[in-house]
Amino acid sequence: MMSKIQSADQRYFEYLSQNVFEIPKCGECGKFHFFPRVLCPFCGSENLQWTAPTGFATVYSTTTVRRQEGDYNVSLIELEEGPRLMSRVEGIDPDEVRIGLKVRTHILQREDGPMLVFVKRENIEH
């Protein structure tokens, strides 16, 4: 059951667990933001509408983290709608993740909860 009193991040993860990625879009200035807040960080409006982004994004910066268990990357990803978020690119070698790489969202359902990651966009896509 979803409670009516729900914080922005509860709402975000609730939907993510149902494979729905939505972020708040401001009804006043039209800007998207992430991580979800109660007020628009750009104009302070409470008039926020949860909206599904296209899911298309670009790697803004990336770091490969070296671990004995295997390397992985931590990337700052810029959504087509503007917000940037820390995540990682899955499915390719961490060293192949480059600034400017075209990616799209992918939701992992893990035991400890859903997680938004990104995968390389195929040439046939957008």
Ligand SMILES: [Zn+2]
């Ligand atoms: Zn706004």
